Amino acid sequence: MVTRDQIVQWLNNLAEVLAENKEYLTDLDSAIGDADHGINMNRGFKKVIEKLPSVADTDIGNILKTTGMTLISSVGGASGPLYGTFFMRSGMALQAKQELDDGDLYQMLESGVEGIVQRGRPVLGDKTMFDAWSPALEALKAATANGDNTITALEKSVMAAEQGMKDTIPMQARKGRASYLGERSIGHQDPGATSSYLMLKTLLETLQAE
Amino acid sequence: MKKLINAIDDVVKEQLEGMAVAHPDLIKVHFEPNFVYRADAPVSGKVAVISGGGSGHEPMHGGFVGMGMLDAACPGEVFTSPTPDQMYEAAKMVDGGAGVLYLVKNYTGDVLNFETAAELAFAEGVKVQSILIDDDTAVKDSLYTAGRRGVGTTVLVEKIVGGAAEAKYPLDKLSDLARKANMYGRSIGIALTSCTVPAAGKPTFDLGPNEFEFGIGIHGEPGRERFDMKTADEITEMMAAAIIDDGPYTRTVREWDNDSGEWVEKKLTDDPLKSGDEVIAFVNSMGGTPVSELYAIYRKLAEICKGKGLKIVRNLIGPYITSLDMAGCSITLMKTDAEILKFWDAPVKTPGLRWGV
Numbered sequence: 231m232v233t234r235d236q237i238v239q240w241l242n243n244l245a246e247v248l249a250e251n252k253e254y255l256t257d258l259d260s261a262i263g264d265a266d267h268g269i270n271m272n273r274g275f276k277k278v279i280e281k282l283p284s285v286a287d288t289d290i291g292n293i294l295k296t297t298g299m300t301l302i303s304s305v306g307g308a309s310g311p312l313y314g315t316f317f318m319r320s321g322m323a324l325q326a327k328q329e330l331d332d333g334d335l336y337q338m339l340e341s342g343v344e345g346i347v348q349r350g351r352p353v354l355g356d357k358t359m360f361d362a363w364s365p366a367l368e369a370l371k372a373a374t375a376n377g378d379n380t381i382t383a384l385e386k387s388v389m390a391a392e393q394g395m396k397d398t399i400p401m402q403a404r405k406g407r408a409s410y411l412g413e414r415s416i417g418h419q420d421p422g423a424t425s426s427y428l429m430l431k432t433l434l435e436t437l438q439a440e
Numbered sequence: 441m442k443k444l445i446n447a448i449d450d451v452v453k454e455q456l457e458g459m460a461v462a463h464p465d466l467i468k469v470h471f472e473p474n475f476v477y478r479a480d481a482p483v484s485g486k487v488a489v490i491s492g493g494g495s496g497h498e499p500m501h502g503g504f505v506g507m508g509m510l511d512a513a514c515p516g517e518v519f520t521s522p523t524p525d526q527m528y529e530a531a532k533m534v535d536g537g538a539g540v541l542y543l544v545k546n547y548t549g550d551v552l553n554f555e556t557a558a559e560l561a562f563a564e565g566v567k568v569q570s571i572l573i574d575d576d577t578a579v580k581d582s583l584y585t586a587g588r589r590g591v592g593t594t595v596l597v598e599k600i601v602g603g604a605a606e607a608k609y610p611l612d613k614l615s616d617l618a619r620k621a622n623m624y625g626r627s628i629g630i631a632l633t634s635c636t637v638p639a640a641g642k643p644t645f646d647l648g649p650n651e652f653e654f655g656i657g658i659h660g661e662p663g664r665e666r667f668d669m670k671t672a673d674e675i676t677e678m679m680a681a682a683i684i685d686d687g688p689y690t691r692t693v694r695e696w697d698n699d700s701g702e703w704v705e706k707k708l709t710d711d712p713l714k715s716g717d718e719v720i721a722f723v724n725s726m727g728g729t730p731v732s733e734l735y736a737i738y739r740k741l742a743e744i745c746k747g748k749g750l751k752i753v754r755n756l757i758g759p760y761i762t763s764l765d766m767a768g769c770s771i772t773l774m775k776t777d778a779e780i781l782k783f784w785d786a787p788v789k790t791p792g793l794r795w796g797v
């Protein structure tokens with residue numbers, strides 16, 4: 231069971247993690263993009279933190295939707311609408327919920343990733359954040375079907391996301407700014423896949439802390 | 441690097457404040473969210489034309505707001521796409537009841553933010569369309585990349601579509617014209633130096649004193665190839681060849697369907713230029729190259745076009761779509777027809793472009 235307060239705590243922790251990784255994500259983006267991914271994410275989650283107190287005692291759906299709206303209007307770049315849509319869709323899937331069972335948790339992530347796919351139309355192997363999310367979702371689904379508890383299932387999902395993130399290194403980018411580099415995009419880890427991995431990892435760590 | 445700035449965080453804001461006090465008869469500026477809009481907006485019964493993108497390309501887009509061109513322009517941070525709330529609030533401000541046409545340069549960030557804005561505006565009852573500008577021949581294919589970038593053709597499309605909007609073209613017809621003008625336009629750019637983004641404080645890339653970069657975009661992104669420096673004539677020949685010898689280009693775009701309220705995909709192919717075509721020739725400075733050098737380029741370009749049977753019927757020469765302080769230039773050739781010429785010649789009164797009034 232995941233509570234509303236844990237979701238709020240996750241978002242707060244995530245803001246901290248993204249602030250700590252601002253330079254790292256920006257460095258990854260300077261290799262194959264325009265050196266702003268860490269700056270964009272940090273700007274967005276700072277705003278989310280400002281907004282959170284005003285919705286923290288409503289419901290999980292509303293908290294996630296507010297997070298999405300805030301990201302959409304503050305991040306810019308490609309990742310703003312992508313992550314904004316992720317949180318909007320995951321919020322819409324969890325209308326009025328005060329807590330989440332394992333099915334809800336999967337639903338939250340799956341709806342969010344569907345939003346990313348609708349917005350950016352990535353396919354596996356394009357070297358984007360989807361390359362981290364797709365294996366993470368599959369692992370979560372399999373683990374839940376296997377009867378694993380929430381933490382164990384999420385642990386497997388985070389491991390799959392990490393692998394997916396690392397798998398972007400040898401890929402040639404076919405989406406976003408990095409695609410213009412052609413073969414020169416090979417050998418670098420995708421910044422969006424990295425921030426996605428951090429999101430999931432932070433969710434796991436937040437739940438483990440209880 | 442020396443720059444005339446006060447504080448890095450205020451670069452975009454202070455530029456907008458300056459524009460507002462310089463041109464109160466033409467434009468107004470809205471802050472939070474930021475957009476520039478026509479002083480007399482909304483113009484009743486006219487489709488509102490809105491563009492936008494990262495800052496750093498001035499006078500585009502804010503300098504093209506006014507009668508006969510844009511109704512609003514949404515500037516992001518330097519070289520960073522604007523956010524949907526800007527385009528959505530701008531749409532609500534300037535919609536005169538006939539709908540809103542977004543002109544979007546093809547960069548993933550711009551495209552995704554404008555698409556989100558279009559959905560929000562539609563949900564508020566505004567009729568919308570979104571047309572992509574993708575004319576950079578330096579990008580060869582659309583299958584393995586995000587597709588051709590939007591560069592010089594953007595300026596010409598904004599002028600032509602703005603003229604037709606003034607003549608009360610309805611949204612569908614205006615969208616058809618925008619799509620056509622984009623497909624008729626092809627561009628290529630070169631850099632002699634990098635540019636320096638204020639927040640970075642150092643040049644985006646290193647270019648040796650005896651080198652130039654061929655096939656650049658407008659954000660200091662790396663070009664297609666690097667060469668030893670050549671004469672103006674030789675560089676013009678390379679640039680003209682990239683445009684004139686370019687083959688057909690096919691891509692899939694997403695446009696909004698106001699009936700179903702969904703995006704629909706369209707596969708579009710534009711044809712190469714051919715002998716006998718009439719063209720508008722646009723020679724543009726990336727910001728650091730003086731107009732005198734642009735004329736040297738134009739002189740050679742006119743000779744090449746003549747040799748290829750391309751008739752230059754109009755031209756535009758100067759800094760209109762820039763990349764901060766980068767030295768370099770771009771060439772755009774747009775095939776024309778009677779409809780395009782009519783609206784190219786139509787009166788325009790904006791801070792950055794003005795004729796016929």
Ligand SMILES: Nc1ncnc2c1ncn2[C@@H]1O[C@H](COP(=O)(O)OP(=O)(O)OP(=O)(O)O)[C@@H](O)[C@H]1O
Pocket residue numbers: 259263264266267270306307308309310312346349350351352357358359360405406407420421422423519520521547548549550
């Ligand atoms: N079409 C897409 N679908 C899914 N993810 C994408 C797509 N395009 C880019 N991305 C992700 O976005 C990340 C880059 O985000 P970032 O915040 O740096 O935006 P950006 O592309 O630099 O935008 P801008 O050019 O406007 O600054 C990439 O690492 C990639 O994971």
Ligand SMILES: [Mg+2]
Pocket residue numbers: 259263264265266267307407
């Ligand atoms: Mg980036």
